[in-house]
Amino acid sequence: MTSLESMDLDFVRLGSTGIETSELQFGTWRFGKETETGTVEIDEERAYELLDAYEAAGGRYIDTADVYGGGKSEEWIGNWLADRDRERFTIASKIYWQIRDGDPNSAGNNRKNLRHRIDAILERLDTDYIDVLYIHRWDDETPTRELLRTLDGFVRDGKVHYLGASTLRPNAWKVAKANEIAERKGWEPFSVVQPRYNLVDREIEGDYLEMSRHYGLAVCPWSPLGQGFLTGKYTRDDGLVGESRVAESSRFEQSYLVAENFDVHDELDAVAEAVNATPAQTALAWLMHRDGVTAPIVGARTVEQLEENLVAATIDLDEGQVRRLTEAMSGPYYRL
Template sequence: MSMDYRRLGSTGTRVSELCFGTWRFGRETGGVVETTKSEAHDLLDTFAEHGGTFIDTANVYGTPNGKSEDWIGDWLAERDREQYVLASKVYFGFDESNPNGSGLSRTHIRRQIEGTLDRLGTEYLDVYYIHRWDDETPIEETLSTLTRLVDEGKVNYLGASTMASWKLMKALGKSEANGWERFEVTQPLFHAAYRDDVADYLDVCADQDLAVCPYSPLAGGFLTGKYERADPDDPTKVEAPDGSRASIYDSFSDFYLSERGWHVLDAIRGVADELDATPAQVALRWVMEQDAFTCIPIVGARTPEQLEENVGACDVSLSDDQFERIENARYADPDRKRRWGH
């Protein structure tokens, strides 16, 4: 069981079919570290053993900020860095005491790229994302600064995370008009129960041949099937295993629980039974089999066993009927309100 490799959108770089997300590395929740350094390195070992090469992090991942990058850098120090495709991000506040310690200004980007490269122990990033859009900084300042980083060899490709579709188009237009580097990779919230809400954004990605690397492709773990509905009249009531995100985060129901989500989960479970696969594998495969754009989901497993289960999605194949049943399950919801995750 190992991964194949896909071209990253219209770039010439090839990456593993799954990207490994490291936002839990060193993150403290309620005074407890979600993923310790030894656990982080075990996960990275498992990912690499199955052919994984694409690793995603950010300057603000970990407690304190930068810990995730530090730990990845320590792991990479004993390996051939050229075998891996590294992505990090900039935008959110890194230094609360500095009035220029957040956003996408030239000042903040310049400071943060140096810190990120130092922590990762590398001379360049393969992908550098803007973590969010900065309404306080002209996009021209941001794009010209990022282009200079590419020219200097510190970054290979630019990426953009969640934003309105018109903002993505605006940035692409500015890049084309000024001869700047453009965003080649995107990172929206996208999973089987959350397609219509980002349809315009994904249409831009398809039209412009941008790679899509969605975060939370399993809806925060909801689409793994480990949750059960607790109240037939209230989709936000759930039976959650101890230690799961639903049992830790009060916002879980706002992000991921809705009638639409339960309908999609039922369809995923049905297909999983037919394929002798797990719901997580089927949910990931549905995302991977998008035909309008290259889609490389970011998985954030807590244990090597969970990660190996996720990698099993690479060996699953959906029929046209199975793919469409999962897609159409969204429309069984009579109350189709916009949800963060569903």
């Protein structure tokens, strides 16, 4: 297997912005995350090991959010960056989820909440600016003009370079409407979107990807391995045997462990064998070959998992293999 030290991830243009990003971004949503049993999925020491490994492979784009690990993710990234050249890294974070019980203004995209939380993000990351600020969800209670004017102020103040919208699969029109308003007002538009997208989660094919192309938006998908389904760890017969996430088991089983998804996985396994790669690497390689996708976000619990994921950047699928995987899922958009 290719070692991280021998890799050198390529850079790709971040949509229509003037900057470039690593072709695989590193997601830190598990940093400091507590499980139901009270254990931490990735502790501080492991977080630094993973960041070191990503850097060793040439990775320069780190994705986080102010609620990941209750803020620990940002704090640890800030500590890690302290010994490095900040300018060499692209850092993205997100705002939306409620952070104070009983305070409705501590959630959503209202101006009060955004202004308070951007300063807290910068403090935890120990930086003067972040490169991409996402709204983590759309807030229908906050007028779009209020949201955009506030975000534009962050860019004008130098606290943020670019704006993004995360997890808005059914709401492509809301991003389009916002960018039309921004253009008329001379405000900063959304430049990056972050939807769920993988071989079996294909909702964005159609209007969402068309909207992204029209506005020149970078598309940086999360959950590129379908919450682990596309790694090959589940089988038709065994299902969730030995799976630890008891609370999510029913939802995961209903969403992923279904016949049509296993049919897709059969095709994935066949292509993976043909290119001498793992199913996870092949699923990531397919996503990287998809027209309109800028850079998937990968995560890992261990350095070994991260290495397996990053090696996907070295796998070259031919046109027939990409088509075979694309058409493995039936549906109105899946043959685009």
